[in-house]
Amino acid sequence: MVEKVNLSAAFETVPTPWTPLIVGALNGQHVKLARARGSFVWHHHERADELFLVVAGVLDMHLRDSDGAERVLTLEAGESPIAPRGVEHKPVARDGDVQLLLFEPEATRNTGNVDGVHTIEPEDLRRFGEDG
Amino acid sequence: MVEKVNLSAAFETVPTPWTPLIVGALNGQHVKLARARGSFVWHHHERADELFLVVAGVLDMHLRDSDGAERVLTLEAGESPIAPRGVEHKPVARDGDVQLLLFEPEATRNTGNVDGVHTIEPEDLRRFGEDG
Numbered sequence: 001m002v003e004k005v006n007l008s009a010a011f012e013t014v015p016t017p018w019t020p021l022i023v024g025a026l027n028g029q030h031v032k033l034a035r036a037r038g039s040f041v042w043h044h045h046e047r048a049d050e051l052f053l054v055v056a057g058v059l060d061m062h063l064r065d066s067d068g069a070e071r072v073l074t075l076e077a078g079e080s081p082i083a084p085r086g087v088e089h090k091p092v093a094r095d096g097d098v099q100l101l102l103f104e105p106e107a108t109r110n111t112g113n114v115d116g117v118h119t120i121e122p123e124d125l126r127r128f129g130e131d132g
Numbered sequence: 133m134v135e136k137v138n139l140s141a142a143f144e145t146v147p148t149p150w151t152p153l154i155v156g157a158l159n160g161q162h163v164k165l166a167r168a169r170g171s172f173v174w175h176h177h178e179r180a181d182e183l184f185l186v187v188a189g190v191l192d193m194h195l196r197d198s199d200g201a202e203r204v205l206t207l208e209a210g211e212s213p214i215a216p217r218g219v220e221h222k223p224v225a226r227d228g229d230v231q232l233l234l235f236e237p238e239a240t241r242n243t244g245n246v247d248g249v250h251t252i253e254p255e256d257l258r259r260f261g262e263d264g
């Protein structure tokens with residue numbers, strides 16, 4: 001049975017910053033919603049390109065070029081970058097909470113190559129509509 | 133170089149209903165924007181699950197269950213269903229133009245298993261930022 005997800009309603013069930021909620025699965029990929037607050041950690045994904053779409057709020061995406069130079073891409077609602085595999089990135093919420101939609105392969109780990117307080121393994125992520 | 137796509141600006145460059153514009157490529161998938169107007173055709177995709185996200189407007193997604201029964205899932209802005217591979221579907225715009233974001237494998241053909249006036253081969257789709 002095909003059902004729809006209402007993004008606003010689903011965001012209401014994402015209480016913890018930086019812990020994504022799976023809202024869709026297709027073609028080996030996941031659609032996730034995440035709440036950003038403050039600064040995340042620098043990381044990259046070895047084998048996953050990662051799409052971000054800002055749904056509400058302002059996000060500063062810090063990026064490190066292959067020569068080590070850093071720059072910041074500021075993202076408002078309706079703006080979407082793709083961080084290709086291997087590219088170091090660090091999302092930082094400008095003010096308060098930022099609502100993000102993510103598209104990425106099922107096996108993608110939120111902190112990629114690093115371990116930290118925000119790390120959650122893909123198999124431990126909650127799916128929308130499940131308890132817990 | 134990581135760049136961002138502004139969905140509002142990109143939609144301005146999608147003049148033709150039902151002809152998607154590629155705005156992102158990642159992990160063998162495409163992110164596309166499409167403008168819906170009136171009724172599309174019944175079709176399915178053999179090997180692609182297809183995500184729809186309504187960005188503006190109201191879309192009636194007609195669906196045919198495996199027993200042939202038809203039903204309609206009405207989608208407003210911020211609502212998103214996934215049509216799994218093999219499931220017959222027909223999007224219909226309620227009033228005027230509807231703005232849609234699609235996420236699906238690169239090889240996905242807009243009319244799937246059928247040929248018609250709206251058919252455009254995946255390799256003929258325009259990419260955002262390209263001329264033409």
